[in-house]
Amino acid sequence: MAFTLELDRVTKTFDEFVAVNDLSFNIPAGEIFGLLGPNGAGKTSSIRMMIGITVPDSGAVRVFGQPLTRKLLDRVGYLPEERGLYKKMKIIENLVFFAQLKGLAVGDATRRANQWLERLELGKWGNSKVEELSKGMQQKVQFIAAVIHEPEFMILDEPFSGLDPASSLVLKDALLDLKKQGKTILFSTHRMDTVERLCDSICLVNQGRSVLLGVLRDIKASYGRSSVQLEYEGELPLLHDPTLVASSNDFGNYVELRLAPGADPQRLLAQAMQTATIRKFELVEPSLEEIFIDTVESTKAVSSHA
Amino acid sequence: MRNLFLIIRREYLVRVRTKAFLMFTVLMPLLIGGAVVLPSRLMIHAAGTKHIMIVAADGALANSMKSELASSRASDDDDASQEKKQAKPDYDVDVQTAPSENLRERLTTQVRDGGLDGFAWIEPDVETTRKATFYSRNAGDFIEATMVNRALRFALCERQLAEKGLSPAQAKTLLSPVNLDTVHIDKQGSNKSNGMGAFFLPFLLLIAIYTTVLVYGLYVMRSVIEEKSSRVCEVLLGSVTPMQLMAGKIIGVGAVGLTQIGIWGAAGTVLGTGSFAMAHQFMGDSMKDAHISTGALVLFPVFFLLGYATYSCLYAAIGAMVNSDEEAQQLQFPVTLPLIACMIFATAIIRDPNTPLAFWLSIFPLTSPIIMFVRATESMPPTWQIALSIGISVLSIYGLVWVTSRIYRVGILMYGKRPTLPEILKWLRYT
Known part of the structure; x- marks a missing residue:
């Protein structure tokens, strides 16, 4: 299989602080890959090494099967987490400038910029200055800057942040379209619902290390139908019974819980009915959010013991 | 190379198109010209x-x-x-x-x-x-x-x-x-000159070179801060190296400076004759000999470039270290200090351009571009001194670029707390 991106035992240290620790993963061509992790886990540090802003202390980064060089970066698009546009320049000037830096001629750049602006419903804003736009609109412009040179590989850091639901939808469609064209996309986010719907594979990083890696479907399947979603009214003291419940996320009248190893879901339902009215009881695969919290919590426990 | 050119062009165009550039270009000669011409004009009207x-x-x-x-x-x-x-x-x-x-x-x-x-x-x-x-x-x-x-x-x-x-x-x-004519004797021969005029013009040129070096150095700093705070540099660094980015910025802004000096020079040649004739009317003899040798005028862009390169490096480093204009203000003072010192010493140096103090200040890289230029407007120093001054300046710029590019490379990606001196020294060792 051809990999668009390969990280091979990459480590990056700033003074004493290990930002990325022995991180390895591969992204197959044409996949949408989710890079997840809590704040400060090392996502941005990893991404910076993928686009050559920083160089790993050890380990190797390969793109399109070759060691990373500046030349290869013309085939990569990057959307930073925060807006990176010249505020005093017009939208179209910004886009053409960034496209030129990626090797496009002015004519092509202008044509494509206008096409994208139309598509993302910004058609009439081309000649406005960036500072006149709302945050969400700027985010869309930033997205165009990342894809205008038709890169084969796109690295998007929190692409949906600041977007209203309608804009999110437009952007999601654009992403799926790019995927259909065979492009590879890496997401960095902590919005689990988006990841769950879009990503093929994920890597969960915490404290600079990879703690969970694989095809999303496989990961969820490996947890089995060991989770319970319960809609209830009343009290559920059984949530604190370690023989039944390994962990839970309680919203007051809705709870997601993981069964303790070997616990019988039927016994749990029976006990629950004694203290509360049950409106819905479903045995499901755990949501990514549960897996995320669970994994992060357990690695935290390990590291604090160590 | 193409990307370096693109960076330069953007810096150049963005700045030249601003109103501030237009104002500075027009107002500076008006201010200086006004200071010369206005009093004599008023006198004529009073007549x-x-x-x-x-x-x-x-x-x-x-x-x-x-x-x-x-x-x-x-x-x-x-x-x-x-x-x-x-x-x-x-x-x-x-x-x-x-x-x-x-x-x-x-x-x-x-x-x-x-x-x-x-x-x-x-x-x-x-x-x-x-x-x-x-x-x-x-x-x-x-x-x-x-x-x-x-x-x-x-x-x-x-x-x-x-x-x-x-x-x-x-x-x-x-x-x-x-009538008492004073004749000023130097290596090139003797020139009829007069105290007032000989003081006046070098002083104007001193203000011009000081202002341009300072203003354009600060432009570079502000540009770095802008790209850093707007996170634009993160996007740019996916396409260009930090060195290209910094060099492009410094060259682009410097080109704006040269453009401005070119405009002033052209305007000065056209209007200068007229305005000095007017100045003569009022100041008479005192202005008669206020001429500057062509050699000194040719040195203006040379020393502007040296001074600008030196200070724009320093200001670029400051820009990369800080997160906002406010933070930059505290750091920029020690860097601006030698420039201010130039202005303080310049008066004495114009009066007597060949003292040991004048010599050493025109060799020390942080003051040499301005002081050496001022000396050259007054009486052309020996060629070896000018060559030494330029040589030391070029060497120090080379060193400054090395240090600055390292600070810059790390600094533009660091947000939050302003780095301490030991931290900055550490940055220099990063590869």
Whole structure:
């Protein structure tokens, strides 16, 4: 299989602080890959090494099967987490400038910029200055800057942040379209619902290390139908019974819980009915959010013991 | 290379298109030109026929003064007198030989109402006291007072010389003014020059080079802060190296500076002749020799570039270290200090450009571009000194670029707390 991106035992240290620790993963061509992790886990540090802003202390980064060089970066698009546009320049000037830096001629750049602006419903804003736009609109412009040179590989850091639901939808469609064209996309986010719907594979990083890696479907399947979603009214003291419940996320009248190893879901339902009215009881695969919290919590426990 | 060019072009176009550039380009020569031309213009407007009354019991003395005032316009025999004449008023002088308190009051009223521009009150015992009073509306009107003073002194001398048996013609020759030319000798030969002019022009050029180096250095700093705080540099670094980004910025902004200097130079060549002619009218001899050798003018862009390269590196490093303009202000002071020192020492150096202090300041890389240029406008220093100054400057710029690019490379990606000195030293060792 051809990999668009390969990280091979990459480590990056700033003074004493290990930002990325022995991180390895591969992204197959044409996949949408989710890079997840809590704040400060090392996502941005990893991404910076993928686009050559920083160089790993050890380990190797390969793109399109070759060691990373500046030349290869013309085939990569990057959307930073925060807006990176010249505020005093017009939208179209910004886009053409960034496209030129990626090797496009002015004519092509202008044509494509206008096409994208139309598509993302910004058609009439081309000649406005960036500072006149709302945050969400700027985010869309930033997205165009990342894809205008038709890169084969796109690295998007929190692409949906600041977007209203309608804009999110437009952007999601654009992403799926790019995927259909065979492009590879890496997401960095902590919005689990988006990841769950879009990503093929994920890597969960915490404290600079990879703690969970694989095809999303496989990961969820490996947890089995060991989770319970319960809609209830009343009290559920059984949530604190370690023989039944390994962990839970309680919203007051809705709870997601993981069964303790070997616990019988039927016994749990029976006990629950004694203290509360049950409106819905479903045995499901755990949501990514549960897996995320669970994994992060357990690695935290390990590291604090160590 | 293409990307470096794109960065340069963006920096250049963005800046040249701003209103600030236009204002600075137009206003700077206007300010400097205004400082030179305006006073002389005003003087010319003030000129015209002045109606003055001389009140003295001694009619012969008064008439002697009158003829001296009337002839004062022709008394200058140097070559600037043609221009000078326009700046001096004509005098319509009347003589009153019957002084009384009544007359004094009447004349005072006339001066106040504008019927008379002024009157000189000569006491009868003027020959012994050598005192007189000149009444006018404007106490600051020193030209009038000086003329009257001179006329009175002339009249008194003439009378005493006549008493000693000299003819009026002999007295006139004796009393005619002398012209003192100062000749300034340097290695290239000798130039007729004069203190005022020789001080004036280098000082203007000093202000010009100081301002441009400072302003364009700060432009670079602001540009770095802008890209850092807007996170644009993160996007750019996916396409260009930090070195290209910094170099592009410094070259682009520098090109804006050169453009501006070019415009000033062209405007100066066209307008300069005119404005200096006007300056001559007022300042006369003092401006006559205020010329700068072509060599010094050619050195302007050279030393601007050296000074700009030095300070833009320093300011770029500051920009990369901080997160906001406010933070930058604290750091930029120590860097600006040598520039300010240049301005402080410059006055002394213009007066005496060949002291050891002047020499060392024109060798020290943080002050050399400005001080060496100032020395060159005053009297061209030996070629080896200029070469040494440029050589040291180039070497130090080379070192500065090395240090700055390292600080820059790490700094533009660091947000949050401002780094401490040990941290910055650590940055230099990062690969």
